Structure formats: structure tokens, C-alpha cells
Amino acid sequence: xxxxxxxxxxxxxxxxxxxxxxxxxxxxxxxxxxxxxxxxxxxxxxxxxxxxxxxxxxxxxxxxxxxxxxxxxxxxxxxxxxxxxxxxxxxxxxxxxxxxxxxxxxxxxxxxxxxxxxxxxxxxxxxxxxxxxxxxxxxxxxxxxxxxxxxxxxxxxxxxxxxxxxxxxxxxxxxxxxxx
Numbered sequence: 742x743x744x745x746x747x748x749x750x751x752x753x754x755x756x757x758x759x760x761x762x763x764x765x766x767x768x769x770x771x772x773x774x775x776x777x778x779x780x781x782x783x784x785x786x787x788x789x790x791x792x793x794x795x796x797x798x799x800x801x802x803x804x805x806x807x808x809x810x811x812x813x814x815x816x817x818x819x820x821x822x823x824x825x826x827x828x829x830x831x832x833x834x835x836x837x838x839x840x841x842x843x844x845x846x847x848x849x850x851x852x853x854x855x856x857x858x859x860x861x862x863x864x865x866x867x868x869x870x871x872x873x874x875x876x877x878x879x880x881x882x883x884x885x886x887x888x889x890x891x892x893x894x895x896x897x898x899x900x901x902x903x904x905x906x907x908x909x910x911x912x913x914x915x916x917x918x919x920x921x
Contacts, residue, residue, distance in 0.1 A: 744905070744906045745906055746891075746894040746895070746897075746898060746906055746907045746908070747906070747907070747908040747909065748887050748890045748891045748894065748909045748911065749908070749909065749910050749911070750782075750882050750883070750887065750910070750911055750912075750913055751910045751911065751912050751913065752781075752782050752785035752786050752789065752864075752913075753785040753786070753788050753789045753792070754789065754912055754913070755786070755789065755864060755880040755882075755912070755913035755915070756785070756786040756787075756788070756789025756790055756793075756834070756836070756864065756880070757789035757790075757792050757793050758789075758880070758915045759789070759793075759834055759862045759864065759878075759880050759915055760789060760790050760793035760794070760834055760862075761793045761796070761797070762862065762878070762915060762917065762921060763793075763832045763834060763860060763862055763921055764793060764794075764797045764799065766832075766860065766921050768830075768831050768832040768860060769799060769831070770802070770805060770828070770829075770830045770831050770832070771790075771794075771805065771830055771831075771832045771833070771834055772805045772806075772807070772820075772823040772824075772829075772830030772832065772833045772834070773787070773790050773805060773806040773807065773833075773834050773836070774807060774808075774809055774815075774816055774819045774820060774823070774833060774834070774835040774836060774840050774844060775787050775790070775806060775807065775808045775809070775836050776808065776809065776810075776811050776836045776837060776840075777808060777809075777810055777811065778808060780811075782836075782837075783808070783811075783836065786836045786864060787806075787836075790806075790834060804826070805823065805830055807819040807822060807823065809836075809840050809843075811836075811837045811839060811840060812839055812840070812843075813839045813840065813842050813843040813846075814843060815840060815843065816835060816839060816840030816841060816842065816843025816844045816846075816847075817843035817844065817846050817847050818843070819840070819843075819844075820833065820835075820843065820844035820846075820847035820848065821847045821851075824847065824848070824851055824853070824859065829859075830859075831859065831860065832859065832860035832861065832862070832921065833859065833860070833861045833862075834862050834863075834864075835861065835862070835863045835864065836863075836864045837863075837864055837865050838863065838864075838865035838866065838867045838868075840863075841861070841863030841864075841865070841867055841877070841879075842867060844861065844863075845861075845873075848861070855875055855920050856875065856919065856920050856921050860920060860921040861877065861878070861920045861921065862877075862878045862879065862880070862920065862921050863877060863878075863879045863880070864879070864880045864913075865879065865880070865881075865882060866879055866881045866882070866916075867879065870918070871918065873920075875918065875919035875920050876918035876919050876920065877918055877919075877920045878915070878916065878917050878918045878919070878920045878921045879915075879916050879918070880913045880914070880915055880916075881913055881914045881915075881916050882913050883911050883912070883913060883914070886911055887911060890909050890911065894907055894909075
């Protein structure tokens with residue numbers, strides 16, 4: 742299967758841009774609600790989080806980095822663990838949409854105000870993220886472009902089954918709204 746065409750999202754750059762944005766807003770204690778270590782998206786987004794800290798000269802704090810399973814309940818639980826610390830993070834970077842929804846549940850339950858008491862940036866567009874109060878800053882995956890590129894590659898492959906494999910990496914966008 743060495744001849745497979747691939748269209749991927751640049752998860753590392755997406756996470757890097759998100760965390761750089763959080764740091765640029767003055768945050769130094771940034772909680773990570775990361776994805777599973779056995780998933781490439783989880784690993785790449787973690788690498789972006791770490792690289793943003795390194796580029797800003799900030800020390801990584803292992804107690805601020807927790808890992809969930811991309812499901813809502815884990816986002817809820819981890820946000821609660823992080824926000825209950827004696828010295829809690831001032832911002833959260835949440836690595837997928839469902840965990841972001843879970844983190845928002847916890848923030849609401851604790852009565853914290855976004856972004857005044859806790860800032861938040863999520864990876865993945867969340868249903869109604871733009872009408873949420875405040876509207877959420879997120880890393881948006883270019884889903885339409887991924888589908889379009891994949892279809893184009895498939896058509897080229899049908900036309901010429903022997904052509905060398907193409908691998909595309911598409912950049913996600915940081916959509917800056919009001920949650921950070």
C-alpha cells in the first residue's frame with residue numbers, strides 16, 4: 742500500500758497557532774486538555790502546545806497537561822481537575838470539539854466567566870460556537886477543502902492508476918472570536 746494518496750490536516754501548526762494566540766493574550770499558565778497519546782492527532786496537537794511554549798520561552802508544567810479520549814465526559818472531568826487546582830490555569834487549550842463542550846459544561850457549573858476568569862480556545866468548530874456567549878475562538882479544520890482535494894486525487898488516480906502517490910497537508914484556520 743505504498744501508493745496511497747493522502748489528504749491530512751496540519752494538526753501541529755493548528756495547535757501551535759492556537760497556543761501562540763493564548764500566550765499573546767498574556768497567559769502563562771495554560772491548561773491542556775489533550776487527545777489520546779495513541780492517536781496521531783493527539784500527538785501532533787500536543788507537539789504544537791509544547792512548541793508554542795518553547796518558542797515563547799515558557800516552561801512546560803506537566804500538572805497542567807492532561808489527556809482525555811476525545812469524548813465530552815473526559816473534557817468535563819479534566820477541566821474540573823485543572824480548574825480545582827490550588828493554582829489553576831488562566832486559559833485552557835482543548836484538543837477537540839466534544840472535549841471543548843465538556844470543558845464548557847464544567848466552566849458553567851463552576852460559575853466562571855469566559856474570558857475574564859478563564860480563557861478558552863478549542864480545536865474543531867463546535868456547533869453554535871459563533872453564537873455561544875462569548876463566541877468561541879477555535880481552530881477550524883478545512884473539512885470542505887479536505888473533501889475537495891480527496892475527490893480530485895481520486896479522479897487523478899482513476900485516470901492514471903500508476904502515478905506516484907500524492908500527500909497533501911492542509912492548514913487549519915485560527916478563528917479568533919471572544920473566548921480568549
